[in-house]
Amino acid sequence: MTPGIRPLIAGNWKMNGTARGAASLAEGVRAGLDRVAGADLLICPPFVHLHAAAAAVAWKPVAIGAQDCSALPDGAHTGDVSAAMLADAGCGYVIVGHSERRADHGEADAVVRAKAAAAIAAGLIPVVCVGETEAQRDAGEAESVVGSQLRGSLPEGFGAARGVVAYEPVWAIGTGRTPTEADIAAMHARMREEVTALLGEAGRTTRLLYGGSVKPSNAATILALPNVDGALVGGASLKAEDFLSIAAAAPAG
Numbered sequence: 571m572t573p574g575i576r577p578l579i580a581g582n583w584k585m586n587g588t589a590r591g592a593a594s595l596a597e598g599v600r601a602g603l604d605r606v607a608g609a610d611l612l613i614c615p616p617f618v619h620l621h622a623a624a625a626a627v628a629w630k631p632v633a634i635g636a637q638d639c640s641a642l643p644d645g646a647h648t649g650d651v652s653a654a655m656l657a658d659a660g661c662g663y664v665i666v667g668h669s670e671r672r673a674d675h676g677e678a679d680a681v682v683r684a685k686a687a688a689a690i691a692a693g694l695i696p697v698v699c700v701g702e703t704e705a706q707r708d709a710g711e712a713e714s715v716v717g718s719q720l721r722g723s724l725p726e727g728f729g730a731a732r733g734v735v736a737y738e739p740v741w742a743i744g745t746g747r748t749p750t751e752a753d754i755a756a757m758h759a760r761m762r763e764e765v766t767a768l769l770g771e772a773g774r775t776t777r778l779l780y781g782g783s784v785k786p787s788n789a790a791t792i793l794a795l796p797n798v799d800g801a802l803v804g805g806a807s808l809k810a811e812d813f814l815s816i817a818a819a820a821p822a823g
């Protein structure tokens with residue numbers, strides 16, 4: 571946690587489920603909201619389930635986000651979805667630069683930066699993901715890789731748009747493995763320095779999320795670490811009970 575920053579607990583539902591399942595999961599999160607006094611909640615369903623999830627939370631204090639957007643505003647780009655379309659569909663946030671998009675679609679920092687800029691232009695808050703591979707960590711390059719991803723991926727206006735950064739070590743995603751507490755704290759301290767150098771004062775209050783195998787059993791420990799201002803949760807966000815337990819473990823910022 572960072573004093574003065576209210577934690578954000580974000581669920582990345584990835585490519586899972588049906589519209590009915592999305593509505594029911596969102597409804598489950600909404601129904602348990604009174605357990606979560608100290609954190610903001612965000613759920614990120616697949617594009618085609620955004621409306622169902624948004625209707626189910628009834629625009630209560632659960633924000634809706636998408637998992638990607640186009641860098642382009644509109645036009646002949648088959649299969650893409652613009653940031654303005656997401657805003658029109660009720661999204662307040664969009665994840666960009668998730669390692670699965672970087673790996674599956676070859677998205678480099680420049681693309682991530684352009685997508686984050688498009689999100690800001692459409693009035694969305696981008697959640698920009700960064701993180702090293704296992705080989706990079708083993709080579710002692712984790713902090714320099716993440717520093718370089720931040721410099722390459724954060725667009726102009728990011729601080730003013732209240733953009734969010736998520737540190738997600740690639741080797742910790744969906745594996746059940748997490749970095750040590752000391753490693754998470756060290757990386758988040760380094761990220762705080764980097765975003766403050768890039769964004770000025772706004773960097774001091776930019777939310778820095780940790781993501782990678784967060785679950786109810788490790789959430790309290792991770793969320794209490796300095797400069798960890800919330801979590802991006804994959805697998806455990808697919809069960810309302812687990813997602814709510816993680817959010818309930820967040821110390822009020």
Ligand code: PEP
Nearest residue numbers: 743744781782783804805
């Ligand atoms: C993710 O993919 O954003 C993620 C953090 O996944 P998991 O929690 O399943 O590791």
